[in-house]
Amino acid sequence: MVYAATATAPVNIACIKYWGKRDTKLILPTNSSLSVTLDQDHLRSTTTSRADESFEKGDRLWLNGKEEVVKPDGRLGVCITELRNWRSIEEEKDSSLPKLSQWPLRIASYNNFPTAAGLASSASGLAALVASLARLYQLPQTPSQLSLIARQGSGSACRSLFGGFVAWREGVKSDGSDSLAEEVAPQSHWPDMHAVICVVSDAKKGTSSTSGMQRTVETSTLLQERLRIVPGRMEAISTAIKEKNFEEFASITMKDSNSFHSVCLDTSPPIFYLNDVSKSIIAVIEELNRSSGKIIAAYTFDAGPNAVIYALKENIPKVLGAINRFFPTSEEPRDPFGIAAQDLPEGFDLKVVREGGWEKGAVKTLIHTRVGDGPRTLSKEESLLNDKGEPKVL
Numbered sequence: 512m513v514y515a516a517t518a519t520a521p522v523n524i525a526c527i528k529y530w531g532k533r534d535t536k537l538i539l540p541t542n543s544s545l546s547v548t549l550d551q552d553h554l555r556s557t558t559t560s561r562a563d564e565s566f567e568k569g570d571r572l573w574l575n576g577k578e579e580v581v582k583p584d585g586r587l588g589v590c591i592t593e594l595r596n597w598r599s600i601e602e603e604k605d606s607s608l609p610k611l612s613q614w615p616l617r618i619a620s621y622n623n624f625p626t627a628a629g630l631a632s633s634a635s636g637l638a639a640l641v642a643s644l645a646r647l648y649q650l651p652q653t654p655s656q657l658s659l660i661a662r663q664g665s666g667s668a669c670r671s672l673f674g675g676f677v678a679w680r681e682g683v684k685s686d687g688s689d690s691l692a693e694e695v696a697p698q699s700h701w702p703d704m705h706a707v708i709c710v711v712s713d714a715k716k717g718t719s720s721t722s723g724m725q726r727t728v729e730t731s732t733l734l735q736e737r738l739r740i741v742p743g744r745m746e747a748i749s750t751a752i753k754e755k756n757f758e759e760f761a762s763i764t765m766k767d768s769n770s771f772h773s774v775c776l777d778t779s780p781p782i783f784y785l786n787d788v789s790k791s792i793i794a795v796i797e798e799l800n801r802s803s804g805k806i807i808a809a810y811t812f813d814a815g816p817n818a819v820i821y822a823l824k825e826n827i828p829k830v831l832g833a834i835n836r837f838f839p840t841s842e843e844p845r846d847p848f849g850i851a852a853q854d855l856p857e858g859f860d861l862k863v864v865r866e867g868g869w870e871k872g873a874v875k876t877l878i879h880t881r882v883g884d885g886p887r888t889l890s891k892e893e894s895l896l897n898d899k900g901e902p903k904v905l
């Protein structure tokens with residue numbers, strides 16, 4: 512009998528950003544956050560976990576084919592230990608269950624998007640790990656309970672255990688038992704929510720979110736102001752989502768991205784995640800909204816220069832038109848939804864972008880996707896491990 516499970520998990524992009532920890536070991540945030548889960552048909556992490564009595568002692572894990580050391584007190588090790596403990600509780604309750612919790616694990620994980628694209632892979636990766644182990648161990652815990660474990664792997668990962676629109680409640684308890692993710696609305700509530708990711712070229716290695724946010728907590732006074740404002744924004748954006756009020760959703764999303772990058776600038780030494788291309792994308796989207804007479808698109812940026820632009824499906828032609836016009840990509844864009852770009856609105860002020868626009872490749876590629884579902888379980892045939900428990904060559 513082979514005990515194995517394969518699961519996929521999505522990427523999520525926050526509209527209200529998580530930036531700052533009040534507990535760095537348990538990964539407890541200084542504020543609640545809210546994100547949109549993106550479609551796994553386009554971006555996903557897949558993980559296979561297998562437990563076997565006959566494996567040589569010790570857990571082993573491969574990420575995109577490369578073996579990673581699993582330190583017992585490291586983030587991955589903590590997630591594995593916690594899920595094992597939950598399994599052993601089930602084994603104690605029911606002695607007929609195989610003692611999977613005592614057997615060594617082999618885990619292989621694979622992202623279908625290049626890490627070099629600078630997209631956060633830790634959130635989907637950790638969520639896929641938790642989802643596949645929960646499946647392997649047949650755990651009875653809910654996605655919110657599982658999010659408590661994923662959170663300890665990487666804060667933003669807890670939000671990837673749900674589809675749709677997801678809140679991570681900061682919680683008040685010091686043991687972190689109430690710092691978990693919850694669904695605000697499912698994917699089916701607002702399926703027309705689309706996203707265009709502009710992958711921006713950037714040669715330099717940026718500051719990691721983990722160390723960047725810690726520096727902000729230690730040195731930024733502006734963070735205190737941000738922490739006063741976020742609770743109101745969480746309320747307002749949840750209402751906007753429930754009422755499908757795009758203008759309100761977009762306005763809060765842009766404000767919160769700008770607030771997050773402001774506290775980065777207020778950190779010492781300052782952290783700059785946006786580059787000139789990112790800033791130019793902001794100018795284009797602001798002008799697209801102004802010349803359209805209403806807010807039709809929202810930009811948001813994480814800990815890097817890539818832009819994520821949220822827009823309703825009906826307005827994607829305008830977004831693609833504006834981006835293609837000023838930021839020609841190196842590859843000819845092929846839209847997965849077959850949506851064609853549209854001309855700029857009349858009255859669009861071309862002067863918001865430097866003359867001649869940007870050189871080809873300043874934005875490397877566009878990834879057009881939409882709101883998606885939560886983790887999925889795959890069949891045996893889709894396992895990433897071979898019969899011996901080693902990663903398959905993909």
Ligand code: DP6
Nearest residue numbers: 525528529665666667720721813814
């Ligand atoms: C800017 O979740 O990567 O993307 O908890 O230290 O692993 P750790 O940090 P991480 O931080 C994500 C920061 C962000 C905002 C967000 O996703 O909410």
